[in-house]
Amino acid sequence: MDNLIALLVAAPLLGAAVLLCGGRRLDAVGHWIGTALAASSFVIGVVLFADMLGKNAEHRTLTQFLYSWIPVGGFQADVAFQLDQLSMTFVLLITGVGSLIHVYSIGYMEHDERRRRFFGYLNLFLAAMLLLVLADNYLLLYVGWEGVGLASYLLIGFWQHKPSAATAAKKAFLVNRVGDMGLSIAIMLMFTTFGTFTFGPVFEAAGGASEGKLTAIALMLLLAACGKSAQVPLQSWLGDAMEGPTPVSALIHAATMVTAGVYLIVRSADIFNAAPDAQLVVTVVGAVTLLFGAIVGCAKDDIKKALAGSTMSQIGYMILAAGLGPIGYVFAIMHLVTHGFFKAGLFLGAGSVMHGMNDEVDMRKYGGLRTYMPITFVTFGLGYLAIIGFPGLSGFFSKDKIIEAAFAKGGTEGWILGGVALLGAAITAFYMTRVMLMTFFGEKRWQPDENGHEPHPHESPKVMTIPMIVLAFGSVFAGGFFSIGDRFLNWLEPVTGHSHGNPPVSALTVTLSTMVVLVIGVAAAYAQYGRRPVPVVAPRGSLLTRAARRDLLQDDFNHVVLVRGGEHLTRSLVYVDHTLVDGVVNGTAASMGGLSGRLRKLQNGYARSYAVSMFGGAAILIAATLLMRAV
Amino acid sequence: MNPVNYLYLAALLFTIGATGVLIRRNAIVVFMCVELMLNACNLAFVTFSRMHGNLDGQVIAFFTMVVAAAEVVVGLAIIVSLFRSRHSASVDDASLMKL
Numbered sequence: 001m002d003n004l005i006a007l008l009v010a011a012p013l014l015g016a017a018v019l020l021c022g023g024r025r026l027d028a029v030g031h032w033i034g035t036a037l038a039a040s041s042f043v044i045g046v047v048l049f050a051d052m053l054g055k056n057a058e059h060r061t062l063t064q065f066l067y068s069w070i071p072v073g074g075f076q077a078d079v080a081f082q083l084d085q086l087s088m089t090f091v092l093l094i095t096g097v098g099s100l101i102h103v104y105s106i107g108y109m110e111h112d113e114r115r116r117r118f119f120g121y122l123n124l125f126l127a128a129m130l131l132l133v134l135a136d137n138y139l140l141l142y143v144g145w146e147g148v149g150l151a152s153y154l155l156i157g158f159w160q161h162k163p164s165a166a167t168a169a170k171k172a173f174l175v176n177r178v179g180d181m182g183l184s185i186a187i188m189l190m191f192t193t194f195g196t197f198t199f200g201p202v203f204e205a206a207g208g209a210s211e212g213k214l215t216a217i218a219l220m221l222l223l224a225a226c227g228k229s230a231q232v233p234l235q236s237w238l239g240d241a242m243e244g245p246t247p248v249s250a251l252i253h254a255a256t257m258v259t260a261g262v263y264l265i266v267r268s269a270d271i272f273n274a275a276p277d278a279q280l281v282v283t284v285v286g287a288v289t290l291l292f293g294a295i296v297g298c299a300k301d302d303i304k305k306a307l308a309g310s311t312m313s314q315i316g317y318m319i320l321a322a323g324l325g326p327i328g329y330v331f332a333i334m335h336l337v338t339h340g341f342f343k344a345g346l347f348l349g350a351g352s353v354m355h356g357m358n359d360e361v362d363m364r365k366y367g368g369l370r371t372y373m374p375i376t377f378v379t380f381g382l383g384y385l386a387i388i389g390f391p392g393l394s395g396f397f398s399k400d401k402i403i404e405a406a407f408a409k410g411g412t413e414g415w416i417l418g419g420v421a422l423l424g425a426a427i428t429a430f431y432m433t434r435v436m437l438m439t440f441f442g443e444k445r446w447q448p449d450e451n452g453h454e455p456h457p458h459e460s461p462k463v464m465t466i467p468m469i470v471l472a473f474g475s476v477f478a479g480g481f482f483s484i485g486d487r488f489l490n491w492l493e494p495v496t497g498h499s500h501g502n503p504p505v506s507a508l509t510v511t512l513s514t515m516v517v518l519v520i521g522v523a524a525a526y527a528q529y530g531r532r533p534v535p536v537v538a539p540r541g542s543l544l545t546r547a548a549r550r551d552l553l554q555d556d557f558n559h560v561v562l563v564r565g566g567e568h569l570t571r572s573l574v575y576v577d578h579t580l581v582d583g584v585v586n587g588t589a590a591s592m593g594g595l596s597g598r599l600r601k602l603q604n605g606y607a608r609s610y611a612v613s614m615f616g617g618a619a620i621l622i623a624a625t626l627l628m629r630a631v
Numbered sequence: 632m633n634p635v636n637y638l639y640l641a642a643l644l645f646t647i648g649a650t651g652v653l654i655r656r657n658a659i660v661v662f663m664c665v666e667l668m669l670n671a672c673n674l675a676f677v678t679f680s681r682m683h684g685n686l687d688g689q690v691i692a693f694f695t696m697v698v699a700a701a702e703v704v705v706g707l708a709i710i711v712s713l714f715r716s717r718h719s720a721s722v723d724d725a726s727l728m729k730l
Contacts, residue, residue, distance in 0.1 A: 092649075232639055262667055394671055604726065605726035605728070606722075606726050607722045607723075607725070607726075608652070608654075608722060608723070612651055612653060613651055615649060615653070
């Protein structure tokens with residue numbers, strides 16, 4: 001069984017190699033090869049999962065040593081895999097949702113002549129993401145981490161003929177690089193502190209290291225997580241990443257890659273548990289981002305960007321839960337899985353709507369689509385109910401647990417974090433209801449595109465709707481399935497540990513107040529967008545709305561502080577270079593030149609002046625000699 | 632007579648010669664002043680020979696004479712060719728390394 005782990009990664013990697021190197025002769029079958037290899041990886045995952053379920057909790061961790069990658073003296077880096085319950089959860093999510101989105105892409109990318117390449121990139125992504133979650137040491141994890149960054153770059157910029165897509169890809173890559181730097185520094189710190197970066201020994205040694213070092217490592221890991229998971233302050237790339245094809249947004253920028261930061265923090269639980277200051281920063285980042293994303297999501301008229309804001313906000317919930325420590329780890333991962341279902345489903349639904357509406361993304365030009373796209377409407381609607389936390393659906397169970405855990409943190413912090421999480425739930429209900437109402441309800445607001453084509457909304461082909469239906473099933477039932485009998489908790493507890501904390505309020509109170517804010521959010525959105533007609537041209541809006549449309553000025557902030565700051569820095573460095581460094585060099589040369597000019601005047605060609613210098617020199621020598629004698 | 636007086640005379644002659652070399656422009660006079668300096672040295676050598684009671688100084692004086700004779704030959708030849716090319720015996724006129 002152990003030997004199957006490498007196959008999980010190898011299958012999509014083979015697919016990527018074949019599709020990207022195969023050339024045009026594979027154009028006709030490329031998408032089938034890619035989908036088959038992704039599905040085969042899923043089948044291997046299921047086989048391993050079944051095998052794992054048959055064992056006791058203590059014996060569930062599988063390892064596979066492939067080869068020694070960098071054996072140099074005291075520095076040992078192996079290509080070795082570790083499959084435990086946490087990795088298994090991710091493997092099933094990545095390969096399962098990944099395979100569904102491969103199937104969906106067959107339909108979505110049907111008219112794209114570079115479809116084979118698209119599937120090659122998708123397979124490359126799957127391979128890198130699986131490597132990330134299966135690695136048994138941080139260095140191999142880093143390889144996967146960079147791999148998903150590369151795949152994300154390639155896929156965001158897949159339509160590189162659009163300047164906006166090319167810019168968005170570059171932006172995502174650069175912002176991610178800041179986070180990657182954090183990860184590489186964390187790995188270096190780990191090596192100097194523990195002498196290794198293999199998970200097991202590092203976590204064993206984590207208790208013995210000084211808290212300052214652990215805090216530094218944890219904060220660097222958090223920086224990495226912020227970059228990959230689009231958390232404040234490295235969140236600015238996610239909205240622009242929606243330039244990529246919609247299946248990419250669903251797979252990479254909603255369900256899997258952006259959750260890598262949560263994985264990193266939960267995986268490094270032993271380090272974070274020993275660094276309470278860093279944990280506090282993690283919760284603050286999570287809390288700020290969950291509000292930030294939600295507010296941005298409220299103002300966007302682009303359906304994919306509204307969903308991107310929502311992704312940011314939901315990952316904020318996960319990071320918040322991960323920062324709470326053992327109270328929250330399990331729920332962070334549980335929300336991650338249920339979010340994987342419903343957010344992927346929502347994005348696929350959005351893609352289906354765009355497919356039927358001539359690639360229009362502005363929700364103000366949708367309206368009344370429920371009768372034209374019944375399957376999309378129902379699956380999107382179920383995803384909607386799941387994300388706002390409608391009782392009984394996935395989001396209800398996982399989000400409720402996170403809010404509960406936030407209160408259970410205890411003290412003033414607990415009240416603040418719990419309050420923020422509750423407020424976030426209300427805003428989530430508001431913006432998702434807004435998306436729902438603007439897209440599927442109200443009157444038609446369709447307009448012909450630039451070429452004068454009137455949109456003819458139609459239901460998408462089966463190859464697209466079936467994945468949506470499967471994901472809708474997950475959105476509805478996953479949360480209940482996980483929560484009844486604490487199945488998910490018992491499954492993950494051996495890896496992440498769990499404690500109940502001291503909730504100041506009962507679980508029932510939390511659930512009821514979540515219901516109350518949910519109703520308030522939905523009602524506010526209905527009053528705004530359901531009862532009144534939606535204007536086709538966006539009204540000017542309040543100051544907050546306008547700021548939120550500009551992503552709460554995150555790009556402006558980056559421009560003013562980072563870009564301008566960088567320009568000033570380089571300008572002053574150039575100035576110092578020109579005046580100080582060049583000044584020293586040029587000054588030396590000029591003074592030598594001046595001195596030589598003076599000395600040259602002595603050489604005037606007059607024999608008598610030479611004679612004077614000779615006599616003078618001789619006189620000085622003699623005087624010096626006599627003086628030395630006298631002394 | 633005290634031999635130190637000869638040394639004073641030698642110093643006086645050397646100074647006159649040196650001054651002549653520095654301030655006169657005529658190459659012939661400069662040349663003669665150089666000879667004067669050489670002979671002042673000779674006088675000093677001979678005096679020292681007498682004072683120390685050995686022959687070292689006299690031997691060196693003979694050497695100086697030989698060198699001076701050779702110098703006269705070369706020096707006069709240079710002055711003659713200089714005069715031929717520039718129609719002047721002034722040392723200041725010969726301040727360039729070209730004609």
